[in-house]
Amino acid sequence: MSHITQSAVHCINPDCQRPYPQPWGNKFCNSCGAPLQLLNRYVPIQPLGSGGFAQIYTVWDEKTQTEKVLKVLVENSPKALDLFRQEASVLSSLRHPGVPRVDPDGYFLLNLSNPKPLQLPCLVMEKINGQTLEEILKNYPQGCPEEMVFNWCTQAVQILQELHKRQILHRDIKPSNLMLRNSSSSLPAIWQGSAGNQLVLIDFGGAKQFSDAKVRSQSSSTRLFSSGYSPPEQVIGGHVGPSADFYALGRTMIELLTGKYPPDLEDPQTGLLQWRNRVNVNPKFADLLDDMVQEDVRSRPLNANIIQRRLAKISQVSPYQGLSVFIQNILHQASARLTLLMQGVEQALGKFIHVVGKTTLLILKAIAKFLLACTITIWAMILTGTGAVLGTIIGFFLAYRTILGDRVAQAIFSQLPGLFSENDTVLVAEVLVFAGAGLGTAWGLTVAGGFSQRRRFIVASLMGAIGYSFGWLVLQLAIPRNSNEGLVISIVFAVFLLTLSLGLRSHRIVYAVIASLGTALLFAGAIRLDILPTVFQFSSTPQWYELLMPAVFFACEGILMSFWLGVSYYLIVPGLRWMGWR
Incomplete structure (x- = not known):
């Protein structure tokens, strides 16, 4: 903690002339007068970059004595604000190791007065210490090992299963939005998989609620997509369902296997991905990925359960291994429930003692x-x-x-x-x-x-x-x-x-x-x-x-x-x- 308490503080006012450094312990910025201790709890330490319409910072949580991530919306358009609120709502409702944790009071508005009155929407979430799959791919120019990609795909499908069960679409799956926790994570080892650490899906700025009725009606949706990963129906602004996330996940896994940006693999005539001749992978796994990236929504897997069953069969070599996978899945679920229970008990006990x-x-x-x-x-x-x-x-x-x-x-x-x-x-x-x-x-x-x-x-x-x-x-x-x-x-x-x-x-x-x-x-x-x-x-x-x-x-x-x-x-x-x- 010493390196935190000796650090300088960073002002998050986008109009501040001299945001850094600010003395540790200051309540307000010396330059613009903006609050430096948000909610009398969070202290911005350093910027991590920008994502979409938001500026991202590392903050120190005085209450839990841990580092967290702060997203500050700097775009003032109504649509950006709506998406930002949507992300906060989605993350606050989720409690899964594969999703950054957000406390119920993690979303708040910061009022500024200098140089002009301004309300900054802020979202504080768990800090995931690790690398994105995009960063890991740089170490494998010819593509990542199949075992690693298979493990990541399995974990990603488990996360999507939890999201879709709650009627939530991510709509922006790509290598830069998938992270691996460091092995020093306090999560149970069983969640970290056999070929790497626990996978975490981040950046829920494009997430939205869906219903089966809306998916069948094919009504229009907000035109929000990531070029090279999003399905055609999402690119044109049509209504999207769970299969849109499967399409983006399939293209992401193909990029990780081949080391090539998906559009670079498209056939100029048909638009289909020509990738299987570039890498030696299990044919059944390749078939699954091809099914996930089909242009026609009806040709893709219907739900995450179907993909999970196919992945289990691919990894199944003998009846004993099949039983092992079955037991492992049960242990995964039991461990996840136990983790959530312990987190809930710990949070409730901490709140009780604090109160x-x-x-x-x-x-x-x-x-x-x-x-x-x-x-x-x-x-x-x-x-x-x-x-x-x-x-x-x-x-x-x-x-x-x-x-x-x-x-x-x-x-x-x-x-x-x-x-x-x-x-x-x-x-x-x-x-x-x-x-x-x-x-x-x-x-x-x-x-x-x-x-x-x-x-x-x-x-x-x-x-x-x-x-x-x-x-x-x-x-x-x-x-x-x-x-x-x-x-x-x-x-x-x-x-x-x-x-x-x-x-x-x-x-x-x-x-x-x-x-x-x-x-x-x-x-x-x-x-x-x-x-x-x-x-x-x-x-x-x-x-x-x-x-x-x-x-x-x-x-x-x-x-x-x-x-x-x-x-x-x-x-x-x-x-x-x-x-x-x-």
């Missing part, structure tokens, strides 16, 4: 966040309640144990003539108790921090004193004066103004509304149930014991305000953001 691990991690993170939120909120409630009590005591001392109370009363008398009588000095001095409680509450909440506030001590303290003083004035205007019913409105004004001054970084109005209404509604419920005693009822010469009820009231008000700020910060505001409200 369980991810779920457990999410739960632990959620518990940790919940405990942290509770700790921060409780700490704020403790400091706010403590600050409110201390502020109330200081305000009471200033109001009734110093001359400041009388002077404040005189100032209010002069500014609000007629609202209070000269005998209400004790009552008016009460505003200092409220101001002190507001200042202490603001100071305690600011010291506690939390809720992403900017901790503006002076501003919060001043606004706390002013807001609570304004709440006292509202309480005096209530009818009857200083009644508990007036406390609800007083709390709303006081808490709302204090919350706005805390320097919260966003959603200040939301925090202020929830904190003020939540606090006020709980006191309103206590009043409604008639369980809240009269809070403010100082005598003409207030004593310290009379401070108990106001101190408890302001402490509860501060504690509830901190509680509702915590609820807003950790639950309500994140919920609003999740719903899209900014």
Whole structure:
């Protein structure tokens, strides 16, 4: 894996000016800004070339820690997109060692914005390590050995049998689309055959679904073919069936036997392949290949089962060998089913472990966040309640144990003539108790921090004193004066103004509304149930014991305000953001 983790990354944006190299670990391309980690999983490493309308890359799968192949459609025509989707659909539905494996989420769209908005269809599939038969043929200019070609033909027919059973035509069989896995493959050895490795059919870009009814109707089909290999009905755009794949396979096997491109073997007069005089092969095998490449569809083998039976007879020398072939076929099928079962169990187990691990991690993170939120909120409630009590005591001392109370009363008398009588000095001095409680509450909440506030001590303290003083004035205007019913409105004004001054970084109005209404509604419920005693009822010469009820009231008000700020910060505001409200 070390050679992968030390590699550079390749940008797959077809319009990127400098796609390579990109530093490993980058999330986005330094040149065009395109994503470099696709689906947060696949990292493009290097281009493998192009095929049809697609660019092909090697990618590193961070999830499975393996190399895979990525096909990126760079042609934007509707037909190319349709064929690309068709290939993805076909490969996703197949689970056979002779076909590249594609996971259910292997097909996806990558959105790009630079230099222009673009959607790139992408398909990730299993990487087949090995050579194509076209590459192998270069080592045999006079043609490959018959035993090798016979083995490849047998394996190819087995693959076609699986495809045709699922009503799928490949439509592009040729030497470059048949690969041999390296012998280091993890597949069972029985799948690799006696004369070579496991054969794999690749490039399903031209694959399509078919039905027997459509084949009989002879309706038209998309004109898609490979010159030299495709049958006449496919070349002219007629409807094709399974025999089209047999025709292309037969021509491919003849090329592998002779080393000659099929059109070079055609008779100029009849168009038939003149190849049997160029190579010494089993006559029965040659007859089968000639039947597969007949111009007339009706003269070719009807299905893959017929070809398999003829191949079995060709390889049959004695009854014992026939039994051996029969047993081998059974073992082939059993091994294939076992391989698929093991792959399914492994994939299911891996997904289960991944889901369980991810779920457990999410739960632990959620518990940790919940405990942290509770700790921060409780700490704020403790400091706010403590600050409110201390502020109330200081305000009471200033109001009734110093001359400041009388002077404040005189100032209010002069500014609000007629609202209070000269005998209400004790009552008016009460505003200092409220101001002190507001200042202490603001100071305690600011010291506690939390809720992403900017901790503006002076501003919060001043606004706390002013807001609570304004709440006292509202309480005096209530009818009857200083009644508990007036406390609800007083709390709303006081808490709302204090919350706005805390320097919260966003959603200040939301925090202020929830904190003020939540606090006020709980006191309103206590009043409604008639369980809240009269809070403010100082005598003409207030004593310290009379401070108990106001101190408890302001402490509860501060504690509830901190509680509702915590609820807003950790639950309500994140919920609003999740719903899209900014």
